[in-house]
Amino acid sequence: MEGGPALRTIAMPADTNPNGDIFGGWLLSQMDLAGGVAALRRAGGRVATVGIEAMTFHKPVYVGDEVSCFAHVEKVGRTSIRVRVETWVRRQRSAGDAIKVTEGVFTYVAIGEDRQPREVPPE
Numbered sequence: 874m875e876g877g878p879a880l881r882t883i884a885m886p887a888d889t890n891p892n893g894d895i896f897g898g899w900l901l902s903q904m905d906l907a908g909g910v911a912a913l914r915r916a917g918g919r920v921a922t923v924g925i926e927a928m929t930f931h932k933p934v935y936v937g938d939e940v941s942c943f944a945h946v947e948k949v950g951r952t953s954i955r956v957r958v959e960t961w962v963r964r965q966r967s968a969g970d971a972i973k974v975t976e977g978v979f980t981y982v983a984i985g986e987d988r989q990p991r992e993v994p995p996e
């Protein structure tokens with residue numbers, strides 16, 4: 874994906890599942906935040922996540938991995954914004970290339986102060 878990550882963090886021991894690898898729910902929330910930042914910028918204000926599709930976990934994430942979520946706005950509807958989000962990691966103590974670990978499509982709805990859908994403004 875073009876440009877820098879919408880979010881970058883380090884996977885910590887507190888984020889693990891009972892197997893000792895990083896919990897999928899934690900990754901999903903990082904992706905939601907990354908997609909939310911892209912949607913919020915495009916919407917010019919508050920957004921809410923309404924749907925998640927095509928979510929795939931390709932590879933595990935380990936404690937100490939540098940986790941980068943990239944977000945790309947794919948489609949803008951009347952009130953909704955579809956954002957493709959990919960997560961790539963660099964392994965701790967590894968000089969290898971970044972590895973794509975997850976991807977998914979997140980849909981956000983632009984909402985107003987009343988939490989009701991509002992039109993996405995023109996670009």
Ligand SMILES: CCCCCCCCCCCCCCCC(=O)SCCNC(=O)CCNC(=O)[C@H](O)C(C)(C)COP(=O)(O)OP(=O)(O)OC[C@H]1O[C@@H](n2cnc3c(N)ncnc32)[C@H](O)[C@@H]1OP(=O)(O)O
Binds near residue numbers: 905949988
């Ligand atoms: C400047 C940078 C600074 C950065 C620094 C700050 C960083 C800060 C980051 C914050 C990032 C937050 C990212 C987390 C955001 C949450 O965590 S939100 C919490 C979880 N989500 C919720 O609680 C939402 C609960 N749902 C709702 O409240 C209502 O469903 C909503 C969202 C208001 C929508 O209301 P509705 O009556 O269902 O809407 P409806 O008119 O039927 O549909 C609206 C649009 O959604 C589409 N849609 C509806 N359902 C679906 C579905 N399942 N799938 C796909 N599309 C759907 C419709 O087709 C329609 O699209 P358009 O044709 O208008 O384009």
